[in-house]
Amino acid sequence: MIKKIQSLKIRTQFALLILCAGLISFLLFEVLWTNKWSVTLFLTGTDYLHTQANDMLFMNEFYNAARNYDLPDSEDDKEAVEALAPFFDMADKYTSIYIYGLEDGLYRAGRYAPIMDDHDFRVFFDLGYRITNGDGEDLHLFPLKFRNGTALVMLYNYQHAVISYPYLTACLCLCLILFLSVVLFFLGRKMHSVQTLKNEILTMASGDLTHPLPDLGGDEIGILAKELNGLRNSLSETMQREQESRRANQDLITALSHDLRTPLTILTGYLEVLRLKRSPGKEQEYLEKCLKKTEDIKELTDKMFEYALVSEENETPDISWISTDFIKQCLMENCDFIKLAGFTPEYLVPSVTGVLESDKTMLKRIFNNLFSNILKYGDKKQPVTINGKIHKNLLVINISNSVKQEHSRTGSSNIGLKNVQTMMTLLNGEMSVKTADNSFVTELRFPLR
Numbered sequence: 001m002i003k004k005i006q007s008l009k010i011r012t013q014f015a016l017l018i019l020c021a022g023l024i025s026f027l028l029f030e031v032l033w034t035n036k037w038s039v040t041l042f043l044t045g046t047d048y049l050h051t052q053a054n055d056m057l058f059m060n061e062f063y064n065a066a067r068n069y070d071l072p073d074s075e076d077d078k079e080a081v082e083a084l085a086p087f088f089d090m091a092d093k094y095t096s097i098y099i100y101g102l103e104d105g106l107y108r109a110g111r112y113a114p115i116m117d118d119h120d121f122r123v124f125f126d127l128g129y130r131i132t133n134g135d136g137e138d139l140h141l142f143p144l145k146f147r148n149g150t151a152l153v154m155l156y157n158y159q160h161a162v163i164s165y166p167y168l169t170a171c172l173c174l175c176l177i178l179f180l181s182v183v184l185f186f187l188g189r190k191m192h193s194v195q196t197l198k199n200e201i202l203t204m205a206s207g208d209l210t211h212p213l214p215d216l217g218g219d220e221i222g223i224l225a226k227e228l229n230g231l232r233n234s235l236s237e238t239m240q241r242e243q244e245s246r247r248a249n250q251d252l253i254t255a256l257s258h259d260l261r262t263p264l265t266i267l268t269g270y271l272e273v274l275r276l277k278r279s280p281g282k283e284q285e286y287l288e289k290c291l292k293k294t295e296d297i298k299e300l301t302d303k304m305f306e307y308a309l310v311s312e313e314n315e316t317p318d319i320s321w322i323s324t325d326f327i328k329q330c331l332m333e334n335c336d337f338i339k340l341a342g343f344t345p346e347y348l349v350p351s352v353t354g355v356l357e358s359d360k361t362m363l364k365r366i367f368n369n370l371f372s373n374i375l376k377y378g379d380k381k382q383p384v385t386i387n388g389k390i391h392k393n394l395l396v397i398n399i400s401n402s403v404k405q406e407h408s409r410t411g412s413s414n415i416g417l418k419n420v421q422t423m424m425t426l427l428n429g430e431m432s433v434k435t436a437d438n439s440f441v442t443e444l445r446f447p448l449r
Helices: 002-006 010-034 036-044 058-065 078-083 119-132 160-205 221-277 284-310 324-340 362-376 413-427
Strands: 095-101 107-111 138-146 151-157 320-323 345-348 355-358 385-390 394-402 431-438 439-447
Touching: 010 036, 010 160, 036 058, 036 160, 058 138, 078 107, 107 284, 119 160, 138 355, 160 221, 221 284, 221 324, 221 362, 221 413, 284 324, 284 362, 320 362, 324 345, 324 362, 324 394, 355 362, 355 439, 362 394, 362 413, 413 431, 413 439
Parallel strands: 345 385
Antiparallel strands: 095 107, 095 151, 138 151, 320 355, 385 394, 394 439, 431 439
């Protein structure tokens, strides 16, 4: 029920609150005012309901004293009226007494309550009288026997007004305070929600997008908080993706720069062989290999410019159907190059042909990275073994070599291996590395179709 109310619009909630607060305050006033004499008795220990007009002892004395006075024939009988003064003085200052003829109903004599001459009491009384419709006035009407006849006496007592009207004021103030407290509490809650929302917005503006906004209900403020929370999450995710994209782009450019050094090194080696004329009769073959490496370099530089200009979260491979013969060709080229560098490659790849979905440029980069590591860290005194087999729809390539003694205990940045791992993942392949007794074995697994 509370959640349903909280989901209403603020003006609807406020209207319901005003209605309920007003009804509760009105009911409280009715209960307090109806039981005013019981409440005052409980609070003060004095029964203010009992006045002189209700005092049986006084009324007996009043009845007995009347028999000692003559009833004036009219209000113009000044002597008879003045003779009643001691009789009227029997009443206290809160009581007015008026005598009327029993038969004709004409006014004969009377005394105004002295308290009514008090200006402060009179103002307070008149205001309370209007509000309560005469509740502070206690009227007693009865026949009274005088020495010379019977008259109708009207006795007005205003002693109740001394308590009832201040009590009325207290009740009104209490109910008004209750009403205003409920309304101000509601407004305070809403202002607190607005203040909370403002602080959260300032926190977001300062750059902190990790702090979630609290649940502020289902009204307009709550909806705004939820939308801002969604905006915060979107901004946080966008900024995180942007940072990851920049980092991935930077890593990719770093990887491509690293990959670019491998074909450049190979190209330098071929050109060095041509310059020193170490292989007479093979100049044309080496020139073709040099041109092939320049094409590889061009592809890598094109990718560098592409990813330098356009920021991508990850490098996207250009997938196409490729024969396993292309992988064998890449392996043979790299074997020829390390052979020229003084290594002894042992090529043991079977002639079985398969088909896989892959990226030619990435495949070249994968093997260039691996053989580049062999050139840097491999021991030329030990052979480099390249094994291949097809097992359970996988083309498995193992490349093993020995590590130079000066590199066996020193670490490297492993950028090349990280690049290979990333590219194998993009090509849905797997890579594992094993090291033991100065030997380094890399296993590549390509899914076949």
